[in-house]
Amino acid sequence: MLRAGDLAPTILGAPRVFCCHRAKLSRTFPPNSLAAIAECVDAGVPRLEIDVRFLADDAMLIFHDATLDAESNGAGPVAAIDTAAASALRYRADPAHPLPFLEDVVDVMRGANTLLQVDLKLMRWMSSERSRRLVQALAPIRDRVLVGSQAHWNLRGLAHAGLPVALDPTLHWHHRPARDVDDATPLRLGLHGLWDDAPLAHIPRVAIRDYFASRLDDLLALLPARVWMVDYGTILSMADKGFELGHELAPHGVELAAWTLHDEGREATSALLRRLFELGTTTVITDDAPALASYARALTPAE
Secondary structure, three states, rough: OOOOOOOOOEEEOOEEEEEEEHHHHOOOOOOOOOOHHHHHHHHHEEEEEEEEEEEOOOOOOOOOOOOOOEEHHHHHHHOOOOOHHHHHOOEOOOOOOOOOOOOHHHHHOOOOOOOEEEEEOOOOOHHHHHHHHHHHHHHHHHHEEEEEEEHHHHHHHHOOOOOOOOOOOOOEEEEOOOOOOOOOOOOOOOOOEEOOOOOOHHHHOOHHHHHHHHHHHHHOOOOOOEEEEHHHHHHHHHHHOOHHHHHHHHHHOEEEEEEEEEEOOHHHHHHHHHHHHOOOOOOOEOOOHHHHHHHHOOOOOOO
16 A cells, blocks of 8 residues: 655655656546546645647647547547537446546645646647646645646746646657657757757767856757756667766756656666666656656665
C-alpha cells in the first residue's frame, strides 16, 4: 500500500518527486480518466500529469492523442468535435469510464495537496479566449498547478496571468539518434549531436561548452519557466558531452523533470535513476511511479 511520502523521498541527499504520468498509479483505470486521477488524489501522490486538448467549441478535454481512434470509441481528430460529442465518448479499454473535461479534474483536485501538471497539447497559436478559459478553469487550484508545453508561445500569456509554467524544449533541441530528418522540428542535426536549428549548432570550431551554455541562455530567455521537462535521452546525451543540465538550470531557479521513464527491471532502472539524480534531476515523470520510487529509495543507504 502506498504510504505518504513514498513518491516524494529524499534520495542521494536531495528531495525528489515521482510524477504519475497520465495519472497512472495502479493502472486499474484508463490513463487520464477521472477514476485514475481520483485514485492518485486519494493516495496522496505529490504530483500527477494529465493531457489537455481543446475541442472545436473551446472546451478542454483530457485526452492524450490528437485523434480519438486508438483510445476511445470515437474517430477522427479531437479538435474537430464539440462538447456534446465528447460527452458521449468512452474509453475503448474500459467503456464504463467517460472522457473527462478539465473542470471535472479541478473538482476532484479541490482541497488536495497533489500538484496537477497540465500538459497542454495545443501547438498552434492559442487564442486569448482559450487562454482565458484555461486560466479560469484552473483558478480554484492555481497554487497547485503547473502548465507545461513545447509551445512556449502559448505559455507566455499563461505565465503573465500568474500560472506557473514548464517548458519542454523539444522543438528547440533534443537528442534522438533514430529520428527521420523531416519528421519533426528542429529540421537540422547540429554538430554536437542534438537536433537544433539555431545557427550556433552548425558553426564549426565552437567549443561544445560554449554551445550548450549559449543555447541554455537562449531558451531561458523565452519565458519565466519554473521547470524544464526534458526527455531523459537528451539529458544523458548532454551529460556525455560534459553538460549536466539539472545543475546548469538550478542557479537560474529552474528545476529539471525527466520524462518518461518506465520500469525496465530493478538493476537497469536503478542505474538510470542514479545517473539522472546525479545530473540534477528533481522530478521523474513515469508510468510506473511506485516501482521506480521503491528502486530509488535503495540508492540511499540507511543510516
